[in-house]
Amino acid sequence: MSAETIQPRLTIIGLVDNDIHSLTEAPKGYDESDRTGYLEIFPEYREGLEGIEAGQTIMVLFWLHESSRDVLKVHPRGNKENPKRGVFSTRSPVRPNPIGVSELEVLDIEGTSLRVRGLDIVDGTPIIDIKMKI
Amino acid sequence: MSAETIQPRLTIIGLVDNDIHSLTEAPKGYDESDRTGYLEIFPEYREGLEGIEAGQTIMVLFWLHESSRDVLKVHPRGNKENPKRGVFSTRSPVRPNPIGVSELEVLDIEGTSLRVRGLDIVDGTPIIDIKMKI
Secondary structure: OOOOOOOOEOOOOEEEEOOOOOHHHOOOOOOOOOOEEEEEEOHHHHHHHOOOOOOOEEEEEEEOOOOOOOOOEEOHHHOOOOOOEEHHHOOOOOOOOOEEEEEEEEEEEEOOEEEEEOOOOOOOOEEEEEEEOO | OOOOOOOOEOOOOEEEEOOOOOHHHOOOOOOOOOOEEEEEEOHHHHHHHOOOOOOOEEEEEEEOOOOOOOOOEEOHHHOOOOOOEEHHHOOOOOOOOOEEEEEEEEEEEEOOEEEEEOOOOOOOOEEEEEEEOO
16 A cells, blocks of 8 residues: 555534634644634534533544645744754644644533633634544 | 535555554553554655654554444443443544544654554554644
């Protein structure tokens, strides 16, 4: 098998709804974020949310649709004073598969809408997975 | 936007090389695994690995290509005595986007081959991302 033979397709399960409207407003990787916002999951995935409760910490995977996919080296944290490193040794959103992973605290859940703390992701970003944090 | 309008395509960046040859041999989610194995990254992504060193803990994302994508509730840990729960409140490999997330210790890196500890993933599984652990 080579890199080109299989290219699985992702299914978007919902969208971020918050007040970060551009990448420049989003906090950089390593910062702790106290921002709250909503994970709006599409109604057809409602059953998959059963068991998620306020107070839990969940791991959420986002598809960072505005990020470049053809860059393999970056200045860590976007700071040109940091020497370039391979994207796989950073948390840069720029990478062949621009998937962001965040750990978020569930504040409230109503239907398929989850209010969460720690959401440093741009409004409208596609959500691709939610997992229990180990 | 609905669930169907965009379906991003993933790029496979490498493959797991280890001695777990079936799902029944793989340890279940929450267990600590001490198994070692290799992440064989395709040569075209070599630059992206610069900065990864032995001793680091990396977060690795896998495409669990043998998992069902159309199941929304499961018995946690595959044990029928556990009442069914939504897949998003578990670590089940079964989910609309079967992406596995593992934290692995880098033991050695030679070219684009990373020897790692903690690899409880079936041999031949596609790798889709590597990140620095926060």
